[in-house]
Amino acid sequence: MIKLSQGTIYDPLHSPQSRVGDIYLENGQIVAAPIQINTPLEQHDLSGKIVMAGAIDLHSHIAGAAVNLARLLLPKGKVPKLTPLPTTWDTGRSYAEMGYTCAFEPAIIPHNARHAHLEMQDIPIIDTGGYVVLGNEDYLLSLIARAASPQQIQDYVAWMLAATQTYAVKVVNAGGIDAFKFNQRSLQLDEAHSHYGITPRQVLQRLTSAVHNLNLPHALHIHASNLGVAGNVNSTLATLDALEGLPAHLTHLQFHSYAATGEYGFASGAALLADKINQMPEISVDVGQVMFGQTVTLSADTPRQAAMQGFAHPKQPQFLCDAHGQAGCGIMPFRYKHHSFVHALQWAIGLELFLLIKNPWQICLSTDHPNGAPFSSYPHLIRLLMDRSFRNDCLQQLPPAVQQYSQLASLTREYSLMEIAMISRAGVAKTLGLSNRGHLGAGALADVVVYEPHQNPEVLFSRPLYVFKNGKLVVQNGKVIHSPCGGVQTIAPEFDPQIERYLTPYWTDFHAQALQGFKIHPDELSLDGQRAIYRQAGRN
Ligand SMILES: [Zn+2]
Incomplete structure (x- = not known):
């Protein structure tokens, strides 16, 4: 003892x-x-x-094919002092050295799940878990187009969680990644997919309901549409309305909080969104704070990554691909610069969200590692939240227009240590429905x-x-001083096993791998017998 x-x-x-x-x-x-x-x-x-x-990161890209490709695209050392994407070994150790004991990989494409688990198993010390990305794969979009029953969708979602040994469900640009393959460059909330005839609103509502009715511990994890687009605050507000009172989690909200007003057609929409979220206790968010410096952006949101072509730093080709017909993948090295009005305003908008969303239980600390910044910048971010004069000193170094188009300079709030414990531990565990952490x-x-x-x-x-x-x-x-194996957090939802009568022929006809080989057995998660599996049955 x-x-x-x-x-x-x-x-x-x-x-x-x-x-x-x-x-x-x-x-x-x-x-x-x-x-x-x-x-x-x-x-x-x-x-x-x-x-x-121990602190918990609920949204950090730490394992899987996209992360590995990003490592290849920008190997350590290519840019001096660049470590936006540590190895699996360094990932666990660096997190632990900041007081983190758990991190969730938020973008597991079903067919890449085994690869993601192999990398997560290789991350020492911290526990991990994954979110399976649904809402852009033919099987589900076809179910929705055929007006399948809520039970059919729930069975499919629960089966997918079990088959991929993941913990939660994420949707990325609902239907929009798939629509890109049909040459639709974006898909607005009520715009029909040209092939399936269904809209992002329908995909979001069906998935949000399924996750809610399955009683999963974490609500649907939503990467909304129009990532990074000026004016996207309107579609983010509309997305919140589309949820019709059901609980949900909006991820990297900073990238979805932009107004299209002002001299540059780019201004903060953080206050509008914060006002809305302050009235929606059923909603949780993480910020996806931007910090200045070199990083790599990686996302399943291929259309939005494709739209960023030409902004790579260092200048080099970006990586874009389809991921087994189930989602996409776009990877691009990127540098956030102090002197860029857009980047500086992104930095300010993230901080505004932290300071304007009143209830710390609703907001989680994140940089969407490595998209906004590497997770190693968390201590610096915490200082920005806790120390107003330091924050304003930093703001003074940025283009003056940032103060014109955001209200950051006027915000006097300073986080307390207790509030930091909420946004990095207790509130994160609550958001994830984890009763034994945080x-x-x-x-x-x-x-x-x-x-x-x-x-x-x-x-x-x-x-x-x-x-x-x-x-x-x-x-x-x-x-x-010691690097034991981390464990993996999974969930065991119930579903009608008869679903495989439909899935087996579909897998045989349309996927490169047979259904039984696709499914991950729990034994695979603890091959060396050392890795703990933490099972969560549902929210009580
Ligand atoms: Zn992310």
Whole structure:
């Protein structure tokens, strides 16, 4: 048993105020204070230290074919000091060295799921999990076009989650990636797909309902249409209305928050969206904050990546492809520049969203790694949220028009440590429906992070004193000392097994791989017998 004594505990799920107290770890879990201790006790005096649960990243591209292709497209070292895409080994260790103990790969194309799992298995220390991308594959679009029953769609969604051993469902530019193959360059919410005759609104509504009725722990994870397009705030607002009160998660909201007004036809729509979300408690979001510097953008949203042709930095051909007829893939190296009005305004818009969305339980910290910035920039982002004068100093370095077309300069809010614990831990776990993560109560996984207080939050969050993963000390003084296997978080939804009567011939006719080979068996997730599988049945 381990006793963490007298630390200052930030555990927003259980208390809105920090408190000084003890935490006990045993058999990989946090346990209640024992009445008497019969086992050897390892004790750490944490007086004056900050204690939080392990942080969780709910949207970070860390594994799978697209990530691997991006690594090939921009190998480490090609640009000096460039590390936007660490190896699997460095991914787990770098996350752990910031106090993260779990990260979710948000874009698993069904036929690439096995590859994504192999890479996730290779990521040490942190637990992982994946979201399966649906809503652009012929099978589902045909079901919707044929007005299939809600039960048929639910069975298909649940079967896909089981077959790909993923945790949640994501939709990317609903129907729009597929429409691109039929030469439609974009698909607006009520615009019909030229082949199926159905609209993104229908795809979104059918998927949102299916996920809701299946009682999945995480609501539908939505990458809305018109990613990065000036004026897209209107389609994002319309998308929120289309959900008709059902819960959903809007991802990398910053890339969907642009007005098309002003001298440059590009202005912040963050206030409009924040007002809307402040009235929709059933909605959660992550930001997809942009930071300045070199990165690589990668997305299943082929039409939007294709539209960005010519903006690559360094100048080199981008990668665009179809992904097994189930989605797409676009990859392009990209540099966000301080002196670019557009990039600087994107930076400001992300921060506006953080500061204008009032309830920290609704908003999750993300850079959509590596799209807005590498995840290694989180401590810097936290400083921008916690320190208004630092934020305004940074704003002063940017093109003056940024202040004209966003209200960032006037926002006085500063995040507290407790609010940081919400947007990086407790709220993320709540958004994901994970009851055993993101908090420090009995029954939670023994993922605990200890920080030295520091007046600069960037320093504080860059270098934890200790990180415990499943009750084992893995990071000390900001450095990994032990790299155990991470686990994988999956879900086991119920479905009618008869669905395979329809899927088997479809797979035989239209896919390169037979159905039984496509399905991933749970044994494949723990080949070496060391990797834990955390199963979640549904939201209770
Ligand atoms: Zn993403």
